[in-house]
Amino acid sequence: MSGTPQTEPPAIVACTISRDVQNFDLLIEDMEAALGEAWGDLGFSEALAFFNQPEAEALQFVALAIDSVDEGDLPLMGEIITQAKARGIRVILIAEDVTPAALHTLLRQGADEFVPYPLPEGELQAAIDRLRAPEPEVAPNPHQLQSGSQREGAVIVCHGLAGGTGSTTMAVNLAWELAALSRDDEPTVCLLDLDLQHGSVSTYLDLPRREAVMEMLSETESMDEDLFGQALLSFREKLQVLTAPAEMVPLDLLAPEDIARVIEMARSHFDFVVIDMPHTLVQWSETVLSMAHVYFAMIELDMRSAQNALRMKRALQSEDLPFEKLRFALNRAPKFTDLTGKSRVKRMAESLSISIDLQLPDGGKPVLQSCDHGLPLALSASKNPLRKEIAKLAASLHELGQSEAEAA
Numbered sequence: 001m002s003g004t005p006q007t008e009p010p011a012i013v014a015c016t017i018s019r020d021v022q023n024f025d026l027l028i029e030d031m032e033a034a035l036g037e038a039w040g041d042l043g044f045s046e047a048l049a050f051f052n053q054p055e056a057e058a059l060q061f062v063a064l065a066i067d068s069v070d071e072g073d074l075p076l077m078g079e080i081i082t083q084a085k086a087r088g089i090r091v092i093l094i095a096e097d098v099t100p101a102a103l104h105t106l107l108r109q110g111a112d113e114f115v116p117y118p119l120p121e122g123e124l125q126a127a128i129d130r131l132r133a134p135e136p137e138v139a140p141n142p143h144q145l146q147s148g149s150q151r152e153g154a155v156i157v158c159h160g161l162a163g164g165t166g167s168t169t170m171a172v173n174l175a176w177e178l179a180a181l182s183r184d185d186e187p188t189v190c191l192l193d194l195d196l197q198h199g200s201v202s203t204y205l206d207l208p209r210r211e212a213v214m215e216m217l218s219e220t221e222s223m224d225e226d227l228f229g230q231a232l233l234s235f236r237e238k239l240q241v242l243t244a245p246a247e248m249v250p251l252d253l254l255a256p257e258d259i260a261r262v263i264e265m266a267r268s269h270f271d272f273v274v275i276d277m278p279h280t281l282v283q284w285s286e287t288v289l290s291m292a293h294v295y296f297a298m299i300e301l302d303m304r305s306a307q308n309a310l311r312m313k314r315a316l317q318s319e320d321l322p323f324e325k326l327r328f329a330l331n332r333a334p335k336f337t338d339l340t341g342k343s344r345v346k347r348m349a350e351s352l353s354i355s356i357d358l359q360l361p362d363g364g365k366p367v368l369q370s371c372d373h374g375l376p377l378a379l380s381a382s383k384n385p386l387r388k389e390i391a392k393l394a395a396s397l398h399e400l401g402q403s404e405a406e407a408a
Helices: 021-035 044-050 054-058 068-086 100-109 123-132 167-179 211-217 225-231 256-267 285-291 303-318 339-352 365-373 385-407
Strands: 014-017 039-042 061-067 090-096 113-116 154-160 189-193 233-235 239-242 272-276 294-299 326-333 356-361
Touching (some): 014 044, 021 123, 039 044, 167 294, 211 225, 294 303, 339 356
Parallel strands (some): 014 039, 014 061
C-alpha cells in the first residue's frame, strides 16, 4: 500500500529567544510572515544549550526579545549575544520599555540590529534583509589619522531651533567650504552628525551609513585613532565625515562622557570640527555647548522659531549655562530691498533680547536639489546666494582661527 510522501519540515534558520514569546505577539506574527515555519522559539536558559546542538549550525539569526522585567538578567542576555556571535549567528535585539543604559550594554555586547517593540510595520523584515545583505564595499579612507596628534581644532556647532531651519544644510556646506578653502593650505575638517535618530548628513553627501559608527560609539572608553578613523568616511578626499548610525537609536543612549571623547578625538586630528546637532536637548547637549567655539542657533522669521529661541534662552540661563555662546543665524532672511522684512527681523531680535549675528539668504529650489543629489552647493550651484554667504562665513572663520593661532 502506497502512502502519501512525507515532506521534511523546513530547516530552522532563526529563533526567537525570550522569557515568554506570548508577551510579544506582534513578533510572532512578523516572524511567521517573514519565515513561514522555518523558525523556532527558545527560552533564555534553553538558548545557551541549543547553541551547542548540531541543529544550531543552520541558524542565520536570533531575535532576542526583552522587556523591563528582564533587565535584572542583563549578564545572561549578554552571554546569549556573546555565544551567538561566537558561532556566526546574527542577533536582532527586540526591546520594550528597556532603559537606554541596558540597551547600551547589550549593543556593546554585539547585537547587530535594534528594533523597538511594539514593532513598527515592516521593520523586522527590513532588519532581516539588512542582516542577509552583503556588507557594502566602501573605498578605503585615504585620510589616515596620525597617532599622538596634538591639534586643537575649533568646534563649530549647528543646531536648528525648529524643524526645517537648515541646520544640516548649514553644517554640510560650511564643512565643505572650510575643507576647500585653499588649494595650497587646505585646513583639515571633520563633520560629525550627532543627530542619532534623524541625521541626514549621509544623505546630503551621498555616503553610506555603516555599522562601524555604532561600534565606535559603543566603545568610546577604549577608542583609539584606528577605531575612530574606521568609522569615518571621506567625501571627495577633502572632508572626513562621521555619519549618524545606520539604525535609529535613543538620543540618550550615549552619555556626556562618550560625546566628549568623540569630540576630543576629532579635535586632536582636525583643524575644524563641524557638528550637526539634533533639535532635541539631551543630557549631552551641555557637553557640546561647553566644548563649542562657535554655536550657531538656526532660526527663521516665524513664531515657532521665536518661541523656541525664547525657551532655549530660558533653559540655558536657568542652569547658568553659557547662553552667550549662541550665535543666532536667521535662515531665509529678507532681501536687502525688503524693508518690511528687515523691520520684522529687528523687532524679533528686540523682543527676544538677542542679537541675530548672521542672516542667510533664501537659496530656493537649488538647495533642495543639491541635498537630494548628495552634493554641497559649491559643487552643484556655485553661484547660489546661500552658497556665497556660507563661503564668506567659512573664510572669516578660517581667518579668525589663523589670527588666534598666531597670537598664541
